[in-house]
Amino acid sequence: MSTLFIADLHLSEQEPAITAGFLRFLREDAIHAESLYILGDFFDYWIGDDDPNPLHSKISQALNELKQQGIPCYFIHGNRDFLLGSRFARESGLILLPQEKVLELYGKRILILHGDTLCTDDINYQQYRKRVHTPWIQRLFLLLPLFIRLKIAAKMRASSQYANSQKSASIMDVNQEAVIEHFKKYQADWIIHGHTHRPAIHDIQFGDKTVHRGVLGAWHDQGSMFKVTETVIELISFPL
Numbered sequence: 501m502s503t504l505f506i507a508d509l510h511l512s513e514q515e516p517a518i519t520a521g522f523l524r525f526l527r528e529d530a531i532h533a534e535s536l537y538i539l540g541d542f543f544d545y546w547i548g549d550d551d552p553n554p555l556h557s558k559i560s561q562a563l564n565e566l567k568q569q570g571i572p573c574y575f576i577h578g579n580r581d582f583l584l585g586s587r588f589a590r591e592s593g594l595i596l597l598p599q600e601k602v603l604e605l606y607g608k609r610i611l612i613l614h615g616d617t618l619c620t621d622d623i624n625y626q627q628y629r630k631r632v633h634t635p636w637i638q639r640l641f642l643l644l645p646l647f648i649r650l651k652i653a654a655k656m657r658a659s660s661q662y663a664n665s666q667k668s669a670s671i672m673d674v675n676q677e678a679v680i681e682h683f684k685k686y687q688a689d690w691i692i693h694g695h696t697h698r699p700a701i702h703d704i705q706f707g708d709k710t711v712h713r714g715v716l717g718a719w720h721d722q723g724s725m726f727k728v729t730e731t732v733i734e735l736i737s738f739p740l
Contacts (some may be wrong), residue, residue: 504530505612505726507539507694509719510580513555515544518719521740525723526562533571537718538594539694540578540614543667546656548642549587556739560592567593573672576601578695580616583638602686606730610687615695615715618674618682622667672696674713679704683711690714690727690733701723701735 511519517558530536543556563573575594577584600613620626631637641649664672673696682691683704692714699717703710714735717724723738 501534501729502532502535503535503603504533505537505539505692505716505728506719506724507578507614507716508697508724509538510539510541510544510718512544513553513554517740519555519558521719521723522559523562524740525679525725525738526566529689529725530566530571530573531569531633535571536566536573537612539571539612539692540576540616541580541694541718542575542578543584545653546581547653548583549585551646551649556588562590563594568644575613576614579616581635581644582713583642595606600682600686602688605728608689608728608733609627609687610690610692610728611682613682613687613691615674615693618678618693619672619695620675620678621671621673624663625672660673673698679713680706694718699735699737701733 506525509518509522511522519681541615566573573592573594574597575584575589576597576599584596586596588594597612599617603610603612616625616629630678641652644652679691682688683706688711690712694716696715696716697718700715702713702715712733714726714733716726716735718735719740721740723740725738727734727736
């Protein structure tokens with residue numbers, strides 16, 4: 501048996517090929533797994549569980565079908581879909597997790613998270629993240645009419661894309677000290693995350709211990725998953 505991890509699909513109505521690839525992934529890969537973990541930025545944006553976007557219903561139904569087959573699906577919020585809430589989770593069968601979670605899998609301690617909190621060199625982003633995760637700001641936003649929320653989300657995405665275009669690649673990657681601190685804090689053998697869109701497995705040596713950081717790729721031209729079994733942890737790319 502295996503446990504699967506994915507992140508950064510950025511599902512939207514503007515990218516039907518990615519949606520089709522994800523639905524095929526559920527039918528052909530996830531159906532054979534013990535469980536599936538989605539590590540954030542599942543959707544390109546999320547303005548509230550009350551958004552009547554038909555894509556949300558399609559995805560909710562597909563996830564529910566997976567649940568009916570006895571395969572649980574867990575979710576960690578990303579920086580694009582941090583407002584995904586209990587209503588959608590209930591309707592889709594998703595199990596919401598905290599932003600950092602340690603799993604004991606096949607004798608290994610694996611820390612999972614979206615990954616944006618590791619990018620501590622990007623000070624402007626971390627300040628933005630702190631603001632939008634303020635509970636009263638989230639409550640206020642969700643009280644706004646849907647059309648206003650859509651406009652705000654579009655403006656924020658455009659601002660984020662412009663800001664990122666002005667930053668160096670190194671600033672938007674993880675900070676190595678932050679990574680080491682997480683390994684020490686959680687006594688983890690592995691960290692698996694997304695967010696940076698730089699799929700790779702990094703071996704890290706500190707003290708007399710070698711640990712591993714696995715980075716999921718974004719679903720642009722191909723899919724990306726980590727497959728964890730009793731014998732191996734592998735990063736797998738596949739066509740959509």
